[in-house]
Amino acid sequence: MNTKFSEYFRENFFPDESDLNVFLNSLSKNLTKTLRVNTNKISVPDLKKRLEKQNYILKPTFQPNVFYVDRTADFDEYERRLGFTLEHLLGYFYIQELGASSSVHYLSEGKIDKSEYLILDMASSPGWKTTQLSEHYPNSFIVANEFDRNRTAQLICNVERMGSDNIWICNYNWQFIGRLTETFDRVLLDAPCSGEWIGFKSIEALKFWNLKNVKKIADLQKKLFESWLNSLKVWWEMLYSTCTMNKLENEWVVAWILEKHPDSFEIVFEKRFWPHVDETWGFFVCRIRKLKPIDYKFTDKEELPNRGIERLSKSEQKTFEDFLTYSGADVSDHEIFRYSNEVLAVKKSDALKEVSKRLYFFRLWKKIGKIDKNSFEPSYYFGRDFEMPKLEKYQIDSQEELDRYLRWMEIWIEVPKWLKRIVYDDIVIWIWDVGENGTIKNYFPKIWMRK
Numbered sequence: 001m002n003t004k005f006s007e008y009f010r011e012n013f014f015p016d017e018s019d020l021n022v023f024l025n026s027l028s029k030n031l032t033k034t035l036r037v038n039t040n041k042i043s044v045p046d047l048k049k050r051l052e053k054q055n056y057i058l059k060p061t062f063q064p065n066v067f068y069v070d071r072t073a074d075f076d077e078y079e080r081r082l083g084f085t086l087e088h089l090l091g092y093f094y095i096q097e098l099g100a101s102s103s104v105h106y107l108s109e110g111k112i113d114k115s116e117y118l119i120l121d122m123a124s125s126p127g128w129k130t131t132q133l134s135e136h137y138p139n140s141f142i143v144a145n146e147f148d149r150n151r152t153a154q155l156i157c158n159v160e161r162m163g164s165d166n167i168w169i170c171n172y173n174w175q176f177i178g179r180l181t182e183t184f185d186r187v188l189l190d191a192p193c194s195g196e197w198i199g200f201k202s203i204e205a206l207k208f209w210n211l212k213n214v215k216k217i218a219d220l221q222k223k224l225f226e227s228w229l230n231s232l233k234v235w236w237e238m239l240y241s242t243c244t245m246n247k248l249e250n251e252w253v254v255a256w257i258l259e260k261h262p263d264s265f266e267i268v269f270e271k272r273f274w275p276h277v278d279e280t281w282g283f284f285v286c287r288i289r290k291l292k293p294i295d296y297k298f299t300d301k302e303e304l305p306n307r308g309i310e311r312l313s314k315s316e317q318k319t320f321e322d323f324l325t326y327s328g329a330d331v332s333d334h335e336i337f338r339y340s341n342e343v344l345a346v347k348k349s350d351a352l353k354e355v356s357k358r359l360y361f362f363r364l365w366k367k368i369g370k371i372d373k374n375s376f377e378p379s380y381y382f383g384r385d386f387e388m389p390k391l392e393k394y395q396i397d398s399q400e401e402l403d404r405y406l407r408w409m410e411i412w413i414e415v416p417k418w419l420k421r422i423v424y425d426d427i428v429i430w431i432w433d434v435g436e437n438g439t440i441k442n443y444f445p446k447i448w449m450r451k
Contacts, residue, residue, distance in 0.1 A: 068098075086406065094128055099278065100283065127155040127158030183358075191220075268289050319376050391420060
């Protein structure tokens with residue numbers, strides 16, 4: 001164990017040697033796996049029922065939509081680990097650590113709020129909290145900002161898998177976000193940190209821990225917090241969190257901002273998660289309410305508009321409406337746009353209109369298909385997320401056949417041509433168009449296929 005790490009926690013939290021040892025020993029213990037139910041797609045009872053049929057055991061946590069998950073010993077050869085179940089691949093749940101899922105839980109007070117807000121997720125990759133925001137605020141518009149462009153691929157993948165259609169992604173530094181004075185109704189900053197939580201994966205990872213690095217990271221967190229505070233509307237709330245346990249990155253960051261901007265906010269809730277007490281990662285959350293504007297200095301900068309996004313032409317609109325009539329799909333709660341030859345469905349929101357003039361979004365949701373040669377070809381996401389009651393069903397009857405499909409194989413020969421819905425255990429997986437040789441082309445995303 002890193003002596004600098006253990007001495008810091010002895011001096012600041014655990015002067016008693018036995019208490020310190022209990023804490024240090026807990027860092028290397030395995031945590032019970034937890035999952036979060038995507039209530040935008042399935043109810044908690046329905047998901048529990050589906051997973052229990054596959055010999056998974058779900059037990060409650062302090063959050064109503066997050067569960068401990070374990071598995072019975074009796075399972076057959078076609079059952080895979082949790083991440084390769086059909087329900088996970090279709091975005092019915094997210095495998096997420098309990099402490100890490102607490103940020104959104106405490107920001108929303110554990111409730112599903114159907115009001116319409118404009119919400120900022122300040123450092124959003126890999127997307128577990130972003131998609132969780134979408135579940136707790138299903139009618140809001142969520143700006144998912146990620147500082148590091150290299151981390152956005154994983155964010156995009158998770159947002160697509162979870163089917164979160166009220167999220168748009170942008171890529172700005174903290175200085176630019178700070179220019180958006182009093183724009184957002186809610187803000188979440190799960191800040192970059194020293195990552196003390198990593199101890200449960202490998203205690204050796206803590207050997208590089210030192211106060212110099214912690215202080216350097218805390219300086220960045222102060223800048224993020226300040227810009228984040230400026231972007232929040234007065235009387236509204238935000239939540240600051242880190243996956244660390246030291247005071248420098250947590251209470252001291254909050255205290256520094258309050259000292260620089262006296263009486264600008266009040267602390268509504270604060271909690272530190274300890275591995276040996278809460279059986280979670282080391283984690284810290286602080287929810288605050290903004291009381292008055294702050295004196296935040298910045299140089300204004302004009303942003304690029306969202307170019308290339310257009311309404312469908314009259315002929316394209318007719319082509320699209322013909323498909324809706326044919327399939328029976330209802331997209332009335334979405335606005336339809338075109339970007340190049342791709343058709344985009346954007347959930348209707350008044351909050352979107354103003355912010356789209358001030359931010360450039362490089363990822364727009366959701367891509368539902370393409371218009372080419374006077375025909376509309378639906379994407380996988382259209383087949384998954386929109387009901388098409390007029391299309392006939394093709395029922396997959398066995399785990400073997402489903403397994404082949406999820407391994408991205410071309411299967412099913414001598415079936416009726418034209419679009420059909422593929423269904424397994426009452427879940428619409430996809431629609432198909434049969435090829436010339438009678439084989440169905442598999443549109444299931446390769447990135448999610450079973451290994």
